[in-house]
Amino acid sequence: MPHQDQDTSLRHRLGRTFRTPIGITALTGCLVVALVAVFGPILLGEQAARVDTDAINQGSSAAHLLGTDQLGRDIAARVVVATRLTLRLTLLAAVIGVGGGLLLGVAPAVVGRRPGRLITATVGVLVAFPGLLFVLFLATIFGVGSTGAVFAVGLAMVPPMARLVQNLTASVAGSDYVAAARILGVGRLRLVVRHLLPNIAEPSVLFAAQATGGILVAFSGLSFLGLGVQPPEYDWGRLLNEQLNRIYVNPAAALAPGAAVVLTGLVFGLLGEALAQAGGRRTPRTPVPAPVQRAAAPVDTDPGDDDTPLVRARDLHVTFPGGRHAVRGISLDIGAGEAVGLVGESGSGKSLSALALADLVPYPGRVDAGTLRFDGRDPRADPHLGTELAMVFQDPMASLNPALRVGRQLAEVAEVHLGASRAQAMARATDRLGAVRIPSPERRARQRPHEYSGGMRQRAVIAMGLMGEPKLVIADEPTTALDVAVQQQVLDLLAEVREESGAALLLISHDLAVVAQVCERVLVMYGGLVVEDLPVAALIGGAAHPYTRALVGAVPTMATDPGTELATIPGRPPEPGEAGPGCPFAPRCERARDRCHDEVPDLTSSGPGHRVACWYPVDAVAVGTPARTTSNGAEATP
Incomplete structure (x- = not known):
């Protein structure tokens, strides 16, 4: 601010x-x-x-x-x-x-x-x-x-x-x-x-x-x-x-x-x-007048689009001082009610991309975009999106004040953004805690965060996001710190919230199994770029980018032989500012050729609802593409 x-x-x-x-x-x-x-x-x-x-x-x-x-x-x-x-x-x-x-x-x-x-x-x-x-x-x-x-x-x-x-x-x-x-x-x-x-x-x-x-x-x-x-x-x-x-x-x-x-x-x-x-947070609240109806900002649409998506980003960049280019010009759409997964290794730019959509990138980060729209408005210029966009972070204690009762913290959202009275806000907070399946919500609303279990705290943060009427829920690694049983409960809850409210969901995770269970479409990020956009149904056998294939291969299934060695990706992801002129995955890719080290591939169509940023997608290589040139000048077939 x-x-x-x-x-x-x-x-x-x-x-x-x-x-x-x-x-x-x-x-x-x-x-x-x-x-x-x-x-x-x-x-x-x-x-x-x-x-x-x-x-x-x-x-x-x-x-x-x-x-x-x-x-x-x-x-x-x-x-x-x-x-x-x-x-x-x-x-x-x-x-x-x-x-x-x-x-x-x-x-x-x-x-x-x-x-x-x-x-x-x-x-x-x-x-x-x-x-x-x-x-x-x-x-x-x-x-x-x-x-x-x-x-x-x-x-x-x-x-x-x-x-x-x-x-x-x-x-x-x-x-x-x-x-x-x-x-x-x-x-x-x-x-x-x-x-x-x-x-x-x-x-x-x-x-x-x-x-x-x-x-x-x-x-x-x-x-x-x-x-x-x-x-x-x-x-x-x-x-x-x-x-x-x-x-x-x-x-x-x-x-x-x-x-x-x-x-x-x-x-x-x-x-x-x-x-x-x-x-501090004890500031007394005065009734907030109803928001004034304002003319909607003009919506940027691409030629040929029949439906305007809820979220549209074109050429989105997030940079930090010192040449740290964390997100390098990604473009994405999220339709109303759609569930989209954003996956990739740590440092790939997933969380910063989501924070940029909500205009929450911390200082001194800078967000630039050719087009950035949420429900037809620019989130960077519209301060009244507090009830239409909800964020669920990995650590719920980062969102909950340990000194305040949970109900009071939830009620603050309704008091500030909806102009509700104290009694009305508390009633809605209790209702939202019940909506996320927290038992005895009246009693739980009077408790502090340390009296909640980890799963209940995560549910309380989801309830905080539902205090308004969100059109988009951004969940950033919401199940990472939870055990398997509680993970399933939180995932089921997110699915229920989406079904009941009609909100779109952007789920950020490094766990492909979690994304496959909840989402309809997957965006794979690497080195600050979206390298593949594909339906969840095509994730297991239809991924075209070598990086996506490597991520899928690193996840064991119930049918995996216990003695099988899981696939690993050699090397490490690039730090912000380290990416060279070519494909960011080229130094770790077994299929890389000279062109991969010199030019960045565009995200192009590879089938219905499927886009990939790779000069030599896996399917194309499988049917016989030019061999990769090795470091000593010889040619090798992948």
């Missing part, structure tokens, strides 16, 4: 959050505290400093709401005036804590391994040290006074902040896009600013906001002990110290500074909670 769209989305979420009770309370509290800090010393500064020997140690009265101190000064005015200094010192300490925590937190991700380990170990030791003792230790080192207290409290916040940032950056630093940035030569400072900090901003801000309340309490505690603010200056902790000995005579005077500390700390806590709602 573009950075501008992210900013707009964040502003929208913040706006919605600060219209909730928690958001309104936090915003009101912050505004009140800020106004008191700004205007309190201006309006009441003189009254707070005025010494009145005739009103020493008086109790509450109309003239002095909280009474007076040992010099006759108005305590209520002093509590109000102390707000500015208390907040200023608290925020200074928070800046030191947050800044130092960020520096130590991101350092292990950008410095060398040994310095990084040393920093991590040091932070671990400091975190294990009791916080209060650490504050007192630092206060003793920096000396008595407000400056020393600021550094003591601020530095005491550094270790927990650094530990949080280290844990967050450790997961981000292992991401593929960070590795790609390193390979491309991105500098360390730019790597931190552009790739690490933006991805940990929300939890870091939440922690900082809530920790600021703890800093306020710690700073007031130092002043109360006489280690913080010194006379003639005063903050809330100092006022509490001065009036504590009169708590039984004038309790209001002693409790007012403490109440100010507690209430302001609560304001910081509520602010952190509001930021957590705005930044």
Whole structure:
């Protein structure tokens, strides 16, 4: 998503959050505290400093709401005036804590391994040290006074902040896009600013906001002990110290500074909670208006087509920086209600092709196509396809938030995309869980993903895709991590979903047996290209491309002799960017000739519903085609 769209989305979420009770309370509290800090010393500064020997140690009265101190000064005015200094010192300490925590937190991700380990170990030791003792230790080192207290409290916040940032950056630093940035030569400072900090901003801000309340309490505690603010200056902790000995005579005077500390700390806590709602999945939902009917985008059709397919891609490319050409100009059609299998070895471009159809290729990948249409619209320019296209990934836990109940996650789809109320969305989530054969859907909807088995989690992800009315279901290796019995259940479920909803299915797999069971047509990919397109019925005996034949030969059947050695394909698939000028399979193909190494074959018709990209298809070679030229110039018959 573009950075501008992210900013707009964040502003929208913040706006919605600060219209909730928690958001309104936090915003009101912050505004009140800020106004008191700004205007309190201006309006009441003189009254707070005025010494009145005739009103020493008086109790509450109309003239002095909280009474007076040992010099006759108005305590209520002093509590109000102390707000500015208390907040200023608290925020200074928070800046030191947050800044130092960020520096130590991101350092292990950008410095060398040994310095990084040393920093991590040091932070671990400091975190294990009791916080209060650490504050007192630092206060003793920096000396008595407000400056020393600021550094003591601020530095005491550094270790927990650094530990949080280290844990967050450790997961981000292992991401593929960070590795790609390193390979491309991105500098360390730019790597931190552009790739690490933006991805940990929300939890870091939440922690900082809530920790600021703890800093306020710690700073007031130092002043109360006489280690913080010194006379003639005063903050809330100092006022509490001065009036504590009169708590039984004038309790209001002693409790007012403490109440100010507690209430302001609560304001910081509520602010952190509001930021957590705005930044995470807990964002409250407001009714979404019904989508506006828009004119359909023009549909690209090829001459002679009688029916426009649901999905059409022509000359589809997916590229990454550094010349990594993962998908190299494939063309495919998927008809409405059709089940198509996409097979090939790992790295052949199957998943990226499917992600390109859904406009989900991760940054910094780029999708280019002569024609790319889903139901007559360009998915790259139409943001309203969320309910018409469903994706089921290999690992369901990558799609399910372990901290949220399954029903709540499914209901979010209906709330966001369909404008349903919370009750309506939950009812539909329960119905969809029942539709995918999850027993007791009402009870299961209230459970979290870890309470589901692997097969049930996969069913829940399928149910998530069915929260709308999908016209296409893309299933990317949906059975790889499941045992055989559960695999069969998931495959049967996909077939039922397709039959009941009329949705088309694009099944990505390296298991030809799975594809043959579910699909009607098979696309075989190799090296970022579609090398064969054929009906499932022709897969076993009618495949024309040597690669497809090799894949079929590597799959044992019930009739395979236990002593038979399974066929293998020598060599390895090409990495993106490694493909040469000819057929990508030529280096591993026993039937390759000189032409195969020099020219890329087009995907051409080889019979009804059958296309193959091979200069010398298997059937043609079998009836006698020119012999293959070997490396020493001799000719050999395949």
